[in-house]
Amino acid sequence: MSAENKEVVRRFNIEVIQNGDRSTFEALMAPDFINHAAPQGMPNGPDSMWSTFEKVLRPALSNLTVTIHDQIAEGDKVTTRKTISGVHTGTLLGVPATGREVAISVIDIVRVEHGRYAEHWGLNTLSNVLSSLSNLEPVR
Template identity: 30%
Template sequence: MKAIKATLLVAGLFFIMGGTAIAKEKDVNKALIGRFAEEVFVKKDLSEVERYVRADYIQHNPLVKQGSAGFKEFFAAWFAAVPDWNYSLKKIVAEGDEVWVYGTYSGTLEKEWLGIPGNGQKYSFDAVDIFRVQDGKLAEHWDVMDIYGLFRQLGVIK
């Protein structure tokens, strides 16, 4: 009986400790994404990208080249085309090594971007960005965004 109690006690401790480690990983990853969003998206400081994004960053959005260099190139062009570029983070959810971020992108298209001529048109659209974290940095990215709404607002489609 004592052996069973000891086994259950040890198993319970491993379960609790494992749950604590998982909760801590979620909190650490959410904090990482929060800092990344603040530094890179809100402050538009692309010099911070290497601090948060792995050089071999995998990008699943076909408009953005691979790696941290591809990330910087895409956002440098977007920031230049939209001087009042704004990002509003609304919610962060973490599960394991993945972090889901819901936010709103907005601004005024003043210069050409993605082949769309600058037209002074204001836009605002929502997106969910999904990041995989590896070794304390962003390793992979997927997104789901309201491209139809963005292109409609910019006059690309009616």
Template identity: 35%
Template structure:
């Protein structure tokens, strides 16, 4: 990557083009052929198809899915992104039928870059909170969200 500014711009482009607009055709130009996606509880193949699968899953469940970047920080070949994600549950997600309820959560993603592309990502959103806000989970009184 030609400096931190370029890495920041790459991550902003991914959020704008792939995540928010759902343009999966842009993925090969943004992710390495041997891309690795790391997300707790998720098993996906190596390569750009991993991010396509994840984006497809979220956009099918939340057609209005949108990520608003709050901050992007770059150091060396690593770019971290803190964001707010929102959407309305209008399609099945992980076997959960649509509830037509909305969610808003914060998350953080960390990306390792190589040769101008994202080579590896660690994704951390708040799936329990999403499932609670769309009405699938009900937290106990001692674990209410703040």
């Protein structure tokens, strides 16, 4: 079961986050999915995940790539250490494009149920990236 769950998470990272494939997203998300990493007061269902990628990251980062460094599976949970990277060519949470390469480090835990994302917890360095970008001059 661990290998199958790791493959679900790998597919999500590459096909959904990196490639923006909505049909894979729909196939891999449980309808009652809970995103425990959603900001307080924000929706925490499946659309909270899709919005993060399609309304925040994808418009701001060209050449978006997900690199999985480690995956550890135990029971129904998969922990992944990864980097989401790209070129900052659009506004990212209010920070205008700088043309700089960015790398967001992420560690997340996903509970997989029947081959679908049931719950998600995560930590990332997006706030550090935003802080460093807001102090830079755009690349000319």
